[in-house]
Amino acid sequence: MVLVFTVIAMVIDFGEQLERLLESKVGLLTILQEYYIPFIPWINGILFPLYALISVIFFTSRLAANTEILPIFNAGVSFKRLMVPYLFSASILALILLWTNHYLIPQSNKSRLGFRNEYISSKKQILRSRNMHIFLDPNRKVYINYYNKKDSTGHDFRLEQFEQKKLISVLKAKKIKLIQSPNRWRLSNYQQLNLIEGQEQLSFGNKEYIDTTLSLEHEDFVRFSNENDMLTSSELQRYMAKEKERGLGNARAMAVAYHRRNAEPVSILILTIIGMALSARKKGEG
Numbered sequence: 001m002v003l004v005f006t007v008i009a010m011v012i013d014f015g016e017q018l019e020r021l022l023e024s025k026v027g028l029l030t031i032l033q034e035y036y037i038p039f040i041p042w043i044n045g046i047l048f049p050l051y052a053l054i055s056v057i058f059f060t061s062r063l064a065a066n067t068e069i070l071p072i073f074n075a076g077v078s079f080k081r082l083m084v085p086y087l088f089s090a091s092i093l094a095l096i097l098l099w100t101n102h103y104l105i106p107q108s109n110k111s112r113l114g115f116r117n118e119y120i121s122s123k124k125q126i127l128r129s130r131n132m133h134i135f136l137d138p139n140r141k142v143y144i145n146y147y148n149k150k151d152s153t154g155h156d157f158r159l160e161q162f163e164q165k166k167l168i169s170v171l172k173a174k175k176i177k178l179i180q181s182p183n184r185w186r187l188s189n190y191q192q193l194n195l196i197e198g199q200e201q202l203s204f205g206n207k208e209y210i211d212t213t214l215s216l217e218h219e220d221f222v223r224f225s226n227e228n229d230m231l232t233s234s235e236l237q238r239y240m241a242k243e244k245e246r247g248l249g250n251a252r253a254m255a256v257a258y259h260r261r262n263a264e265p266v267s268i269l270i271l272t273i274i275g276m277a278l279s280a281r282k283k284g285e286g
Contacts, residue, residue, distance in 0.1 A: 001055070005051070006043060034112070035116070037108075038109065045097065045100055048097050048100075048264075048268070049097075049267040052090060052268045052271055053271040053275045064281060069082070083276055086273075087269065087272065090268050091269070094266065094269060098265040101261035102232060102233040105229075106235075109226075109229045110230045129149070129221065134216065135246045136214060140159065140161050142159055142214070143158040153176065157172065158173075166195075168196075170193040171191075174188060181218065182217045182218070183213055183215060184213050186209050228254055237258065
């Protein structure tokens with residue numbers, strides 16, 4: 001059943017992506033290695049609860065059709081006792097799906113989704129471009145009015161520094177540009193405002209520009225919408241903590257993705273109970 005559903009899903013997906021794959025001019029071996037082999041654990045992870053439901057229904061209905069369940073009940077075995085081996089087997093399947101959701105599938109998705117983002121669907125990028133507030137650390141906050149991903153430049157930059165919850169300095173620049181990945185920036189037309197004991201000291205830069213290193217990367221502004229699916233759970237938790245500390249709004253979506261990985265295996269137990277209850281009684285019409 002797993003083999004049949006996998007082949008059907010691969011054929012359907014290949015038919016949908018054929019035109020884009022031909023346009024990308026990528027070799028067949030590369031398509032198989034980087035997309036369709038990692039495609040197998042992903043599609044089976046989605047269909048795994050369905051496999052469990054169909055297996056339970058096929059197996060139990062066959063027992064009921066052969067009048068094997070009724071004698072078990074007549075011997076005094078309760079329905080709950082009969083369900084013990086079903087739930088035991090379902091628990092093993094749930095643990096397998098739990099492990100694959102947290103580690104195996106995200107690892108395979110790095111190749112599959114990386115290939116998809118590059119050659120099949122280039123519209124998966126999410127751009128944070130306007131009115132960005134980012135905490136570099138608890139005492140420093142960055143504001144950028146507009147960010148252009150094409151040339152990695154930000155406009156109307158402001159770096160605010162705090163001490164004991166009081167603003168002590170503001171560094172402003174008309175333009176900020178990434179000159180060396182991941183975090184070396186060039187500030188143009190800049191000025192420094194220091195607040196010392198309630199007095200303002202304004203100083204203008206005596207250079208055309210100044211280069212500095214900030215805990216700010218291009219990926220803080222541009223990310224893929226399916227990026228959560230490419231991270232293992234440990235990587236997702238670290239990334240989620242980082243996003244939350246910096247005040248970015250993606251932490252909630254990451255939390256949903258993380259808890260979904262824990263919730264899907266539970267559906268195997270639920271569908272096992274449903275399938276057992278539906279197919280345990282012998283139907284007179286077959």
